Amino acid sequence: MEEQPKRIVDTQTFLPVLIDLVREGHTVALTITGHSMTPFLVHGRDQIRFCRPDHPLKRGDMAFFRRRNGAYVMHRICRVDGEGRYYLVGDEQTVIEGPILPEQVFGVVTQVFRKGRWIGPGDFWWDFFAGPWLTLLPLRPMLRRVYGLFARMKRGEPAHADRKG
Secondary structure (H helix, E strand, O other), X not given: OOOOOOOOOOHHHHHHHHHHHHHOOOOEEEEOOOOOOOOOOOOOOOEEEEEOOOOOOOOOOEEEEEOOOOOEEEEEEEEEOOOXXXXXXXXXXXXXXXXXXXXXXXXXXXXXXXXXXXXXXXXXXXXXXXXXHHHOHHHHHHHHHHHHHHHHHXXXXXXXXXXXX
C-alpha cells in the first residue's frame, strides 16, 4: 500500500472537524504539534487517539480542551477541584493552567503512538507520566537538566556543552 503524503492543515480549520467527529462518538487520531508534552510526546513524531470522555476525568488523564482565547490544547490533568474544574500542565511545563471548566474539554486521550508503537494505560511510560512525573512537578527543571547531561554524554558531547536556544 502506498503511503499517503502528509498535509499540513491550519489547526483552526481542522480541529473543529475532528471535534464534530468526537461528539458523534468517533475516536480520532492527530499528530502532535508543539513541545509542551515532551518528553512523553514528541512534536511531529508521535500521535494521539482521543474520544469524547465517557467517565469523569481524573489526575493523570490527558485532556484536549479549548482555551477561552480559542487555542486548542492537550495537557495532563494534575488536579480536579471540588467543583469539578480541571487544572492541567504539559509534561514539559511547571506552570499549572486552570481552572478549566468541564465544558471546555472535548476529548480525552486513550492511546498514543510513541516511538513506533501504540500504547495506552498499563504501559510503563504511560503510567509513569500519569503518576510519578506529575508528583515530581517541582523538580522538573532539575530533572530535565540531568537528562540533558546524560543525553549529551551518550552522544559523545562534552557534559558542559553550552545549549543553544
